[in-house]
Amino acid sequence: MEESRPKEIRAKKSENFDEWYTQVILKSELMDYSPVSGCMVFRPLAYAIWEIIQKAADEMFKAAGIQNVYFPLLIPERLLKKEQEHVKGFAPEVAWVTEAGNSKLDERLAIRPTSETIMYDSFSKWIRSWRDLPLKFNQWNSVIRWEFRHPTPFLRSREFLWNEGHTVYATREEAEAERDVILGIYSRITEEYLALPGIVGKKTDKEKFAGAIATYSIEHLLPDGKAIQGPDFHLDGQNFSKAFEITFLNKDGKRDYAWQNTWAITTREIGVMVATHSDDRGLVLPPMVAPIQVVIIPIVDERSKDKVLAVAKEVRSKIAKVARVHLDDRDYYTAGWKFNEWEMKGVPLRMEIGPRDIKASQVTLARRDTMERFTAGMLGLEQTVVDVLESIQNNLFETAKKFLKENIRNAKSLQELKEMISKKGGIVQVGWCGMQSCEDKIKEETGAKITNLPLEAERFERCIVCGMQARETANVARSY
Amino acid sequence: MEESRPKEIRAKKSENFDEWYTQVILKSELMDYSPVSGCMVFRPLAYAIWEIIQKAADEMFKAAGIQNVYFPLLIPERLLKKEQEHVKGFAPEVAWVTEAGNSKLDERLAIRPTSETIMYDSFSKWIRSWRDLPLKFNQWNSVIRWEFRHPTPFLRSREFLWNEGHTVYATREEAEAERDVILGIYSRITEEYLALPGIVGKKTDKEKFAGAIATYSIEHLLPDGKAIQGPDFHLDGQNFSKAFEITFLNKDGKRDYAWQNTWAITTREIGVMVATHSDDRGLVLPPMVAPIQVVIIPIVDERSKDKVLAVAKEVRSKIAKVARVHLDDRDYYTAGWKFNEWEMKGVPLRMEIGPRDIKASQVTLARRDTMERFTAGMLGLEQTVVDVLESIQNNLFETAKKFLKENIRNAKSLQELKEMISKKGGIVQVGWCGMQSCEDKIKEETGAKITNLPLEAERFERCIVCGMQARETANVARSY
Numbered sequence: 008m009e010e011s012r013p014k015e016i017r018a019k020k021s022e023n024f025d026e027w028y029t030q031v032i033l034k035s036e037l038m039d040y041s042p043v044s045g046c047m048v049f050r051p052l053a054y055a056i057w058e059i060i061q062k063a064a065d066e067m068f069k070a071a072g073i074q075n076v077y078f079p080l081l082i083p084e085r086l087l088k089k090e091q092e093h094v095k096g097f098a099p100e101v102a103w104v105t106e107a108g109n110s111k112l113d114e115r116l117a118i119r120p121t122s123e124t125i126m127y128d129s130f131s132k133w134i135r136s137w138r139d140l141p142l143k144f145n146q147w148n149s150v151i152r153w154e155f156r157h158p159t160p161f162l163r164s165r166e167f168l169w170n171e172g173h174t175v176y177a178t179r180e181e182a183e184a185e186r187d188v189i190l191g192i193y194s195r196i197t198e199e200y201l202a203l204p205g206i207v208g209k210k211t212d213k214e215k216f217a218g219a220i221a222t223y224s225i226e227h228l229l230p231d232g233k234a235i236q237g238p239d240f241h242l243d244g245q246n247f248s249k250a251f252e253i254t255f256l257n258k259d260g261k262r263d264y265a266w267q268n269t270w271a272i273t274t275r276e277i278g279v280m281v282a283t284h285s286d287d288r289g290l291v292l293p294p295m296v297a298p299i300q301v302v303i304i305p306i307v308d309e310r311s312k313d314k315v316l317a318v319a320k321e322v323r324s325k326i327a328k329v330a331r332v333h334l335d336d337r338d339y340y341t342a343g344w345k346f347n348e349w350e351m352k353g354v355p356l357r358m359e360i361g362p363r364d365i366k367a368s369q370v371t372l373a374r375r376d377t378m379e380r381f382t383a384g385m386l387g388l389e390q391t392v393v394d395v396l397e398s399i400q401n402n403l404f405e406t407a408k409k410f411l412k413e414n415i416r417n418a419k420s421l422q423e424l425k426e427m428i429s430k431k432g433g434i435v436q437v438g439w440c441g442m443q444s445c446e447d448k449i450k451e452e453t454g455a456k457i458t459n460l461p462l463e464a465e466r467f468e469r470c471i472v473c474g475m476q477a478r479e480t481a482n483v484a485r486s487y
Numbered sequence: 488m489e490e491s492r493p494k495e496i497r498a499k500k501s502e503n504f505d506e507w508y509t510q511v512i513l514k515s516e517l518m519d520y521s522p523v524s525g526c527m528v529f530r531p532l533a534y535a536i537w538e539i540i541q542k543a544a545d546e547m548f549k550a551a552g553i554q555n556v557y558f559p560l561l562i563p564e565r566l567l568k569k570e571q572e573h574v575k576g577f578a579p580e581v582a583w584v585t586e587a588g589n590s591k592l593d594e595r596l597a598i599r600p601t602s603e604t605i606m607y608d609s610f611s612k613w614i615r616s617w618r619d620l621p622l623k624f625n626q627w628n629s630v631i632r633w634e635f636r637h638p639t640p641f642l643r644s645r646e647f648l649w650n651e652g653h654t655v656y657a658t659r660e661e662a663e664a665e666r667d668v669i670l671g672i673y674s675r676i677t678e679e680y681l682a683l684p685g686i687v688g689k690k691t692d693k694e695k696f697a698g699a700i701a702t703y704s705i706e707h708l709l710p711d712g713k714a715i716q717g718p719d720f721h722l723d724g725q726n727f728s729k730a731f732e733i734t735f736l737n738k739d740g741k742r743d744y745a746w747q748n749t750w751a752i753t754t755r756e757i758g759v760m761v762a763t764h765s766d767d768r769g770l771v772l773p774p775m776v777a778p779i780q781v782v783i784i785p786i787v788d789e790r791s792k793d794k795v796l797a798v799a800k801e802v803r804s805k806i807a808k809v810a811r812v813h814l815d816d817r818d819y820y821t822a823g824w825k826f827n828e829w830e831m832k833g834v835p836l837r838m839e840i841g842p843r844d845i846k847a848s849q850v851t852l853a854r855r856d857t858m859e860r861f862t863a864g865m866l867g868l869e870q871t872v873v874d875v876l877e878s879i880q881n882n883l884f885e886t887a888k889k890f891l892k893e894n895i896r897n898a899k900s901l902q903e904l905k906e907m908i909s910k911k912g913g914i915v916q917v918g919w920c921g922m923q924s925c926e927d928k929i930k931e932e933t934g935a936k937i938t939n940l941p942l943e944a945e946r947f948e949r950c951i952v953c954g955m956q957a958r959e960t961a962n963v964a965r966s967y
Binding site: 039041042043046047048049050051054055057058074075076077078079080081082083086098099100101102103104105106107108109115116118125128129132133138144148149151153155166168339 | 519521522523526527528529530531534535537538554555556557558559560561562563566578579580581582583584585586587588589595596598605608609612613618624628629631633635646648819
């Protein structure tokens with residue numbers, strides 16, 4: 008029977024990162040391009056990963072008292088324009104609906120680039136008194152931002168999937184206290200699930216969300232030495248509540264403007280995860296987000312076939328109690344072909360079962376992260392699987408943390424910063440006076456920008472540009 | 488402390504159904520109108536119900552080997568036009584994106600009214616051989632159909648949420664066998680979860696999905712005597728595979744066109760459920776889809792407060808093991824105000840705990856469906872709650888089934904059909920020869936249409952219009 012040729016990645020991660028990334032996401036069948044430029048298809052593997060991320064985050068949101076809702080996809084232009092900074096930030100990349108059926112619409116409708124303006128119109132109707140607060144809403148949906156820069160699947164897509172949290176509080180203190188709750192949830196998702204370290208920090212005013220008073224983000228570092236923004240949290244203060252008249256009667260019977268926050272994690276994280284952990288054989292998935300954690304491959308010849316398959320099915324039932332397991336019993340592919348396919352698709356642990364394994368009452372295991380191959384006894388196999396999966400998860404996280412740590416450097420002069428950025432990439436920490444003119448100068452001189460102001464970092468005495476007193480430690484990096 | 492006035496429905500279901508329905512969905516805070524005409528907001532209660540439906544259906548889909556995916560929201564006009572019947576059916580209600588940022592697009596992009604055309608473009612790339620089949624995909628998303636008829640929230644909305652299943656098979660037989668699997672899943676959702684009976688049948692050629700060779704549907708009957716279409720299943724045959732060149736190499740090494748199906752359940756079901764079970768006090772939710780199944784209301788005075796709250800919390804922990812329970816311990820609302828609110832929001836079972844209950848080692852229960860109020864011992868309370876919830880679920884379903892049964896009638900002449908439709912509404916079963924001219928005549932004479940051709944029904948000898956031999960039993964009803 009004819010067998011299709013096994014796929015392989017024809018580019019090296021260490022030599023040609025961009026080409027390698029493209030081949031990994033295509034050949035592992037995570038995604039495909041679509042006929043709409045910049046919009047991608049999430050194939051079953053990518054969508055299943057997203058469902059795992061979504062479920063984990065959603066449970067944490069619900070435990071924090073956040074309720075899910077769904078607001079319309081389309082936003083009338085007049086609403087989008089209500090908050091000055093917001094519309095300035097988003098209008099250049101809005102996709103506009105202008106016709107329906109054979110009719111021209113009276114007013115253009117924006118496909119949501121984010122839902123502040125459509126949600127807050129309703130909030131202003133619903134919120135009347137302190138009893139209606141806090142109001143903590145979230146929605147899972149897709150948004151469209153018609154960027155004209157070069158799109159990269161997952162990392163920069165014209166349509167992406169995300170959660171958008173929108174919360175309303177009576178006081179500034181309560182609103183600010185939410186920051187650690189949400190960034191805590193996002194850190195758990197990125198670290199415990201995706202095995203991705205990040206640097207938590209505040210964005211500069213120049214880089215903050217359009218309409219916010221402050222933005223906090225988790226920044227990742229990709230293997231090519233460029234930084235990329237992960238999940239974020241915005242303190243909106245009273246900017247939107249004033250634009251949308253979201254007021255409430257406080258306990259003293261006086262009318263107050265509410266305090267608002269917004270926050271998001273997107274499918275970009277899948278791209279960061281792929282780029283970080285995968286290798287020249289294909290995808291490497293952290294067990295916590297792998298839709299299949301263990302794949303069982305029976306090693307059969309004509310004589311042993313029935314026996315091996317029977318044992319494989321038994322083992323599958325046992326392992327199913329502790330892990331997401333799949334038995335690949337297709338008889339029209341060879342074992343070697345299957346090894347290759349599941350390696351390409353990043354399954355963390357392969358379990359081979361053949362006549363010799365059965366005789367020795369063992370299985371043969373192969374770790375996707377280290378490619379180590381070893382036997383394990385049938386007795387206590389569930390625990391072995393649990394332990395190996397945990398070890399893989401930890402190994403991926405530790406390796407990524409080590410890479411991040413090794414690529415954070417300090418610079419004491421603009422010249423040194425420039426050289427580090429151009430020769431080594433990575434993140435360079437510098438002192439900054441807080442002036443936008445110095446921020447602009449860094450960009451001008453190095454091509455890199457301030458990604459964020461890390462909450463935990465060494466302090467510097469002087470601004471690297473003007474030499475005035477440093478008020479902040481800034482992380483500088485070339486960035487996606 | 489000032490207390491907002493309790494809400495009440497100021498219309499009777501039996502007298503003014505439309506106004507009653509509008510008040511129920513608004514005052515129970517299921518939904519709200521949005522600034523975009525015909526598009527609604529799903530508030531937390533409606534969205535939580537949708538999440539329960541979605542989770543139940545999604546688990547059944549996955550057990551049937553169906554995988555979730557996500558395809559782009561936007562479809563290039565040239566793709567939408569590939570299948571003749573399909574574009575004819577959908578183009579009149581497509582919302583078109585024509586501009587992005589400040590640029591005019593070269594080609595109009597449709598917001599998906601359904602995703603056949605964008606998905607099948609990819610399918611034609613991915614499917615090569617019989618090994619790639621069956622391909623069974625599903626996506627949960629929202630679609631936009633810019634209808635110009637009067638919109639009704641949930642029941643007919645310009646944007647709605649749904650699942651769209653898209654499957655591809657090697658043979659006609661396999662494709663047709665899927666019908667009972669999917670309609671079986673949808674029947675379980677409508678009957679076991681939503682407590683909604685329905686009539687399973689085939690659509691006439693006139694009423695079938697644009698592009699399908701046959702459509703099957705579950706039709707519901709609303710309390711106002713009008714029918715409304717529920718979930719559906721379409722045999723697409725090879726119509727799309729020919730338009731999109733979805734071919735595969737079969738086991739004999741020959742190239743074949745694939746056989747396809749599509750199927751969907753939408754948020755319309757929430758509207759049908761509300762309309763069917765609710766009453767003049769507000770929403771009535773079947774326990775299987777109620778986000779809160781049991782609400783505990785402490786009956787407190789100053790002296791008993793601490794004791795009662797402590798007992799209420801204990802009871803909550805016990806009940807949480809068997810039901811979705813909420814303790815309403817807000818101290819700024821009276822018990823009476825809370826009774827009213829939770830009745831409006833349709834919580835199936837209310838549990839009152841006061842000093843007298845505690846002394847008697849009991850709680851007081853109140854069923855939302857029958858409004859019966861009775862006491863139950865603390866001992867074995869979990870089982871009592873399980874039993875009462877089951878009894879409520881059954882009662883709602885039986886009541887709805889009785890209503891449906893009483894409103895299915897037979898007519899032997901066009902005159903009789905006309906009178907039944909105009910005087911009694913409901914569903915009238917008639918013999919039909921299968922000709923579209925007779926179908927059109929029924930519509931012309933009665934204002935009602937053939938909703939579907941029930942799979943299980945009495946047979947008639949003659950067509951009610953032309954008197955020729957009846958080939959089908961047709962259900963005729965005024966319809967949403």
